[in-house]
Amino acid sequence: xxxxxxxxxxxxxxxxxxxxxxxxxxxxxxxxxxxxxxxxxxxxxxxxxxxxxxxxxxxxxxxxxxxxxxxxxxxxxxxxxxxxxxxxxxxxxxxxxxxxxxxxxxxxxxxxxx
Numbered sequence: 196x197x198x199x200x201x202x203x204x205x206x207x208x209x210x211x212x213x214x215x216x217x218x219x220x221x222x223x224x225x226x227x228x229x230x231x232x233x234x235x236x237x238x239x240x241x242x243x244x245x246x247x248x249x250x251x252x253x254x255x256x257x258x259x260x261x262x263x264x265x266x267x268x269x270x271x272x273x274x275x276x277x278x279x280x281x282x283x284x285x286x287x288x289x290x291x292x293x294x295x296x297x298x299x300x301x302x303x304x305x306x307x308x309x
Contacts, residue, residue: 198253199234200251201232203242216250225305232305238253241307256307262303
């Protein structure tokens with residue numbers, strides 16, 4: 196059976212995140228765990244798009260958490276974003292995304308190991 200492909204958009208302002216995934220320095224991509232992401236499974240392909248650039252990564256593991264704090268019990272902040280070292284830096288990054296605080300509260304967070 197062919198793996199399903201799922202498109203994940205990365206804003207141009209977040210180009211550094213795309214570049215970190217492309218260079219294999221960032222191995223965990225996270226999203227607010229809304230309905231759009233609930234059907235992504237291990238073995239599926241994430242098509243990461245940033246502007247005109249696209250990159251495909253195979254999903255090695257999917258983990259869902261009720262909160263960012265819960266996720267940080269499993270992963271270090273630097274695994275999620277190599278530019279961060281502390282949990283409060285990572286939480287501040289999530290809070291900077293438009294509408295993200297509310298979506299995280301409503302859906303929790305999903306982590307894709309790529």
